[in-house]
Amino acid sequence: MTTGIRHDEMRKRNRALVIAAVRRAGQPSRTEIARLTGLSHSTISAIASDLIEEGIMREIGQGETAPARRGRPQVALGLDPKAATVACLHLSFNSLSAVLVDYCGRVIDTRTHRLSTLTLGRQALVDAAVSAVREIACGHEDFLRIAFAVQGITDAAGRQMLWSPITPHSDIGFGPELEAAFGVPVTVQNDCNMIAAALRWRNPERYRDNFVAILLSQGIGMGLMLNGQLFTGTHSSAGEFGHMIHKPDGALCRCGRRGCIEAYAGNYAIWRKAHGKSAMEKPIADIKAGEMDALAALARREDGLTRQAFSEAAEAIGFGIGNLFALIDPAPVAIVGQGTAAFDILEPEIRAALAQTAGGQHAEAVSFETWPHEVPFIQHGSAMTALTSLDWEVFGPGLRHGAGGRRPESGRVVA
Amino acid sequence: MTTGIRHDEMRKRNRALVIAAVRRAGQPSRTEIARLTGLSHSTISAIASDLIEEGIMREIGQGETAPARRGRPQVALGLDPKAATVACLHLSFNSLSAVLVDYCGRVIDTRTHRLSTLTLGRQALVDAAVSAVREIACGHEDFLRIAFAVQGITDAAGRQMLWSPITPHSDIGFGPELEAAFGVPVTVQNDCNMIAAALRWRNPERYRDNFVAILLSQGIGMGLMLNGQLFTGTHSSAGEFGHMIHKPDGALCRCGRRGCIEAYAGNYAIWRKAHGKSAMEKPIADIKAGEMDALAALARREDGLTRQAFSEAAEAIGFGIGNLFALIDPAPVAIVGQGTAAFDILEPEIRAALAQTAGGQHAEAVSFETWPHEVPFIQHGSAMTALTSLDWEVFGPGLRHGAGGRRPESGRVVA
DNA sequence: GCCCATTTTTTCGAGCCTCGAAAAAAAGAA
DNA sequence: TTCTTTTTTTCGAGGCTCGAAAAAATGGGC
Known part of the structure; x- marks a missing residue:
């Protein structure tokens, strides 16, 4: 209080x-x-x-x-669907999608743009976001919020993107830029946090106060719900699960450090190992889903380097989840994204690794749920986050009872 | 809401x-x-x-x-100090202390009992707690709460001790037992959480919404404040920082698993390494503080196995904090306990390890504060926890406005 | 077809609670 | 002794929720 x-x-x-x-x-x-x-x-x-x-x-x-x-x-x-609309942007590798949602949460319109995120300049990325909103919100003067979800690290205040694997530029202030362009509040949030928010809306029985959403794809992301609220750290969006150190001085990660979980479990890491490359080889940028599926099929068929690659990936994930559970306690886990296509191979070894950790004391009781497509979750989570902020900040306070609080400096009491 | x-x-x-x-x-x-x-x-x-x-x-x-x-x-x-009193128990290796505190938080009386925790039976431990309370609360009929702090894992509801290194018995229901004996609410909590609670009271500028308290001693413990509340997981008291896996299949830990941080950074681990024993050697039970001081002095004086032992300990702690920060973001750290006596040796290497992790991106900005004696913090934290529960649950609601709420089943709305 | 039982929704007065303004209280300053 | 300043209390106004009762809207039974 x-x-x-x-x-x-x-x-x-x-x-x-x-x-x-x-x-x-x-x-x-x-x-x-x-x-x-x-x-x-x-x-x-x-x-x-x-x-x-x-x-x-x-x-x-x-x-x-x-x-x-x-x-x-x-x-x-x-x-009332006409009470307001919110725009949800989702920036990911080579793609920017925009969705306009009414106050009931129904999708009014949706557009997807291809763009070369790795080569575009800082301002060009911002401009792309602005014009995507302009395009989709055109004619809807009642739109009151923008939710911007991005693959990467965002600041805790939800103002900017601090770092992302999809662009060499860092500290891009999407929040202030979009607010300046449209005059409505903007939140910038990590895509995995939006996945977690969506899970809570879709299945509150299973995903209530404490749970974990892990995104397996090119990289490894995480959204963390603790005590019923999305956990966002003091500075950044936190949840850099993929960059916990699995093996000190281990394989080279996309982030430049060594031994990260992602350096074993990201698509590029599995691909690298399966092709017999050195663990210190520079990660390649983008691997097609089909190629990963082929590797998974090969691993299912015969023993060898490829199977070993998936095995190492599973071990990294298992120890990572175990370490996470050692800290925050076992909780339901949702695994989302293209990487779940190989989950049948991964699961036994994830559980085996988990069982060796303090967090895995009841490893068999840990429950996984998988979803191959992350995008619907990200959009849903973004929309619900933006809409509930309207509920509490705009329509709850209302006009009559408006923000007319003078409420002088009022210090704080913490109990 | x-x-x-x-x-x-x-x-x-x-x-x-x-x-x-x-x-x-x-x-x-x-x-x-x-x-x-x-x-x-x-x-x-x-x-x-x-x-x-x-x-x-x-x-x-x-x-x-x-x-x-x-x-x-x-x-x-x-x-009004006469409004109530609370009893705080603290069970640790071979020691049970009891403190009686008035409603202002001032200590009325304090007793410490020696007992052989490793050999006492389950019921004997409970009996010891009961008689400690009986002794100290005797004559104070206004005592309204018991706070029981214990080294080890407790359940999230604060009812029982699930596991502790100080006794072979597990799942001891100190909560229900003490409640049955005295008819007042009892909370059972991890000692490191109480340290965290105390830090927040003592220095709210530094320790506000997100911070970490690490106890370096025989074992390694942690208390975690997230979003302004003590983090307690879904089942246990969580915060098993000491049992995050530092090196898969690494050194043997007191808990029976391998590669835990504690297996490198606990007193016994440093002692084991310094004495040239195998990392798979069974940990010895108790090492005197003086002996650890002597090892630290030796490590300061000359290079060799002992210095290497502290170095490995620091590395484990550094990577552990880094992994923690990767998940929950950098935050102020308090390091408490006997192990801080060697912190001058540990700190540079902790920072070096931290710098190699994702959480250590701003390693130099991470701030450590050390306190050699944990007991005052545990007592203070326990007392304030019990007293604030009185504030909110008993004296806030009051008699007139009493718990007379009928408030039918009333479901929940989660936003 | 009419009347009664049942459930939902609205109306209305009572009881609290907080607030702002003004008064009262309690000191120092002139 | 009187004025100024600050703290604390008093008092009436306004708002909000609540419970009880009334009103509304429908199905069931004769």
């Missing part, structure tokens, strides 16, 4: 809570919302009528699942 | 906030509290008079620092 609760703040929070309940439940009735939030029917009634009047929520009619029970039928409520 | 805010809850939280402000500020005036909490003077006046009437707070007079300014002098407020 930081600061006292005033009267108007109670309303703001309860409003936001109602919005959040509707977003999560889909099309709940007022009674349902009362149950979900623990607030009284009268309060829900009052807040709902405010929200409807303000164009944030609307009545949907009888809802889909009309159980035809006795009594007055429930009126389903839903968020 | 989980559930809506009702009217009485606003009061409860603001009451708790006032108590927290007083606990942190020491002897603030009402005006000071208003500034700290952001609440109005009238509210503070009302809440303060309630709390005073209930015997939770009291007026202290002019306070210590009377600046003799013009105007009506401030009246200093303080927590």
Whole structure:
């Protein structure tokens, strides 16, 4: 707790809570919302009528699942799709995609641009982002947020991209640049964190307060949910799982250091080993998915260098997860991305390595779930992150109860 | 946010906030509290008079620092030491200490018992704890909490000790046993977490939302503060920093696994290496502090096996911190315990190893602080943890606004 | 077809709580 | 002794949530 609760703040929070309940439940009735939030029917009634009047929520009619029970039928409520739109950008190797989403979370439009991220200049990358937003948000004057997801390290404040394997340039301020161009708040976030956010929305039973999302692809990424919130460190987006040191002074990594997990488990590392190259050979830039599939097939078929390559990859991942679990405790793991195509080969050895670590005490109990395609998760996570920030920061506080807080400097109390 | 805010809850939280402000500020005036909490003077006046009437707070007079300014002098407020007492137990190798603390956090009484933790039975350990509490809390019928700190792994709920190097028995339910004996809530927590809690109280400027406390001693422990709260995993107390794998299939660790950080950096590991024993030799139980000091002196004096032993220890710690930082981002580090006596030898090599890791990108900027004696921190952290739980759970809610909430099953809304 | 039972939603007054303004209290300064 | 300054209390206003009761909307039974 930081600061006292005033009267108007109670309303703001309860409003936001109602919005959040509707977003999560889909099309709940007022009674349902009362149950979900623990607030009284009268309060829900009052807040709902405010929200409807303000164009944030609307009545949907009888809802889909009309159980035809006795009594007055429930009126389903839903968020008003016209309340706002948000734009989600996703920058990855040679690709920039943009999605426009309405306030309900439905996709309005989507575009994908090819571009040569490795060779483009710093300003050209920013310009590409700006014109992608301009193109997709054109004609939608109600768009209120931009969520920018990028493969790489971002700062904790969500302002800029600090480093990325897809470009030689570092410290690119996508946040300020896009804000200057469009005048709406922008968050810059690591793509794996967005995957974690999406998992929580899609399957809150399994992915609730503590879980891990690992992206296996060219490189290795991670998103970490701790205590129910996305973990972002003090400076950067953290979660550089792929660059934990697996073997001191080991194989050469794309990042220039030696012995990183990625230097054993990234596509390029598996490819390098399978082709009998030295572990100190400079990683090659891009390997086609088909080529990796062929390697996996070969490893399944016969023993040899290729199988050994996958084996080393699995060992690195297993020890990495074990070390992670030693720190933060076993938790559900989602493995996402092209690398999951070979997960049948990897899993037994990942578990074997895991079992040798402190975090693997209950290795057999650790549960993996795999998803081959990361892009839908990244888009979904970005959209939901942007929309919930609207819920809490814009539509919860509302106009009447507006940000009119004078609330003088008010220090902090930490307990 | 989980559930809506009702009217009485606003009061409860603001009451708790006032108590927290007083606990942190020491002897603030009402005006000071208003500034700290952001609440109005009238509210503070009302809440303060309630709390005073209930015997939770009291007026202290002019306070210590009377600046003799013009105007009506401030009246200093303080927590009433007679409001409650808490008992703090600390179980470590061959030692059980008990401290009784008043509601202000001042030590009333302290006792230390010698006992042979390695040979005592499960029930004997529980009995020792019970009689330690009985002895120290005797005559204080106002004691309301027991905080039990133990070297080892505890469960996330704070109910029991899952595993500890100080006893062969595992899963000892100190929580339920002590609760049954005394009828007051008990929390069982890892000693390093208590160190972290204490650091936050002692130096909130440096140790605020994200930091790491590492205990260097016989073994290696860690307490982790993330996003302003002590991190406790899903099952155990987590933070098994000492058992992250430094080198796969490396030196034999006390825990039975191989290659753990502790197997290089624990006292026994340094001793083993310095004496030319094999890295697979079974760790010996207890090494005197004097003996470690002698080894450190030898390492300072001349090159050789001993210096190499400290060097390997530093490397393990450095890579461990680096891997930790790769995951959770660089943060201030406090190193506590007997092992800090040799920190002058360790630090350069820790930094050198750190610099080779992803987390060490700004290795020179990582800041270490050392404290030789862990026990005062553990006691302080335990006491403050128990006292703040009283603040929020007992004295904040109060009697009038009591737990009389019916609040039906109320589901959860997660945003 | 009409009336009753049932469930949802709204209305209304009561009770709290916080707030701002003003008053009261308690000192030093002139 | 009076004025100034600062802290603390008092008091009425305004807002919010709550519970109870009323209103609304529908199915079931006769």
